Amino acid sequence: MKKGVRRMVVASMAALCALGASFSTSAYELNPEVKDVTPALREASTVGVWTSENPAMKNAPNKDAILVMTFGTTFKDTRAKTIDAVEKAIHEANPGVPVYEAYTSHIIIDRVKAKEGIQKLTPEEAFAKLKADGYTRVAVVSLDVIPGMEYSYDSIITKMQANNFKKLSLAMPLMYFQGTEGEPDQIVEFLNALKSQIPKMGPHEATLIMAHGTPHPGNAYYSVIQDRLQQLGMNDVFV
Incomplete structure (x- = not known):
């Protein structure tokens, strides 16, 4: 679905705020009467694109990459029409920035390897490879449709990597309406x-x-x- 591909590319552009791009994202503003915004409260109130900067790496050179996280599929024709098509569009929209891939379904990873001999990476393995390849700023794009368990996996593993990279960002899934006033449904x-x-x-x-x-x-x-x-x-x- 061409519009679906376009929506995912827009999500990737939103995540690229981690790479210095300017983009409007869904947001929730705490009541200005809240003066003592603790880290826990700030995290709990985060809505939309999540971004983290690591002050310990502020002097590290910028080396950018995009990581696409997807549940995955064992059907080659479906993969070509969906996952591969979206990743190709993301790459074309961001020339010069390499696009990495991770499957969140470990079962799908095992089946693709057994059936096709192709080794897909888990999110943990993908981040390890990005780190080993010297990338310091990573924009993570989720191909999940709703913010369910798989998107929680995307979110948790990305936040666990905060100390390993200079800057990280995680985009929203396809449907992420949180009832925020003034934001699109x-x-x-x-x-x-x-x-x-x-x-x-x-x-x-x-x-x-x-x-x-x-x-x-x-x-x-x-x-x-x-x-x-x-x-x-x-x-x-x-x-």
Whole structure:
């Protein structure tokens, strides 16, 4: 889906704030009456693109890379149309910046290796390689659809690397609407883009969208998606 690829490229550009680019990101501002903003409170109130700078490496040279994190897939044709296509678009949008890749599903990694002889990296392995290759500023792009368990993995492992790099940034997943005032509803944006992919249906026909699901509070997004479908008049589409 071309609009879906474009949305992921936009997410990568948002993450590139870690590489010195200027980009508008979702944000939440603490009440100005809060004077003692502790590190824990600041972390808890972070919404949108997460960025961290390491003062211990402030004099280190800038060497930039992009790391794409994805759940992964064992289907070669699907990989070419989705993951590979998005990574290619990200690379074309950021010429001169190398694009690394990590699969968050360890099961998918094992199956791809057994079936195709291709060794995909875990997020931990990808960060280790970036460090070994001398990169100091890394923009992390998540290809997750919702902020569920896989995105939590992206977030946790990225934050664990804060002391190993000069600057890190983590972009949002495809749908990340947190109810922040003045920010766009990415769920509606996604569904409007999806409309062009849904076939014209008769009075007794419907489209069923199958979702992976996640053992995480982010699973509630699927109920919200169904509500948004009805609000948009897409009453014959179900998740």
